Amino acid sequence: MDFQIVPWLSVVIVSVFVYLLFKKLRMDKTGPPLPPGPPPLPLLGNLLQMGGGKATEVLVALSQQYGPLITLRFGLKTIMVVFSPAMAKEVLKTHDHNLAGRWVLQAAKTLDQHKSSIGWAD
Incomplete structure (x- = not known):
């Protein structure tokens, strides 16, 4: 035993x-302080909170609780969601340089496709 x-x-x-x-x-x-959002679980983030219904309904409920700009974690990725048009205009106007790039999959980097493919271009 x-x-x-x-x-x-x-x-x-x-x-x-x-x-x-x-x-x-x-x-x-x-790093810079992030907007409020629901507390994430280790390694899973907020994925389990998104599975309770339609994604739009879950996001609307979160926006009513945390405000027009919230932070979510999906796995190891941090995502900010904007809900109001005024907030979207402010974010895109003042922080457009932070939103211009994309993250590239490791598979695309391994095969050197991120250098020649338009899908991974900045």
Whole structure:
């Protein structure tokens, strides 16, 4: 019986260590303050909150709770969602240089397609 407990105990200890390591790495990142949003889960972000119904209805409910500009995390990607036309105009007018680029998939970088394909162009 002791033989069966030891492997599970080691898995639990390693899992807790990895969780604390990821949490520490996320806390060390300094950057500009983000708009309010629902608290994300580790590694999943807000993906589970989006599965409760239609995405538009879930986003409207979140905008009523957090305001016209919210921050969501989908996995490891941070996303800001704008709900009002006035806020969208302000964001696109003053922060357009931050929104001009795209993130490129690692597969496209590996095959060097990001240099010659119009789909990955800035």
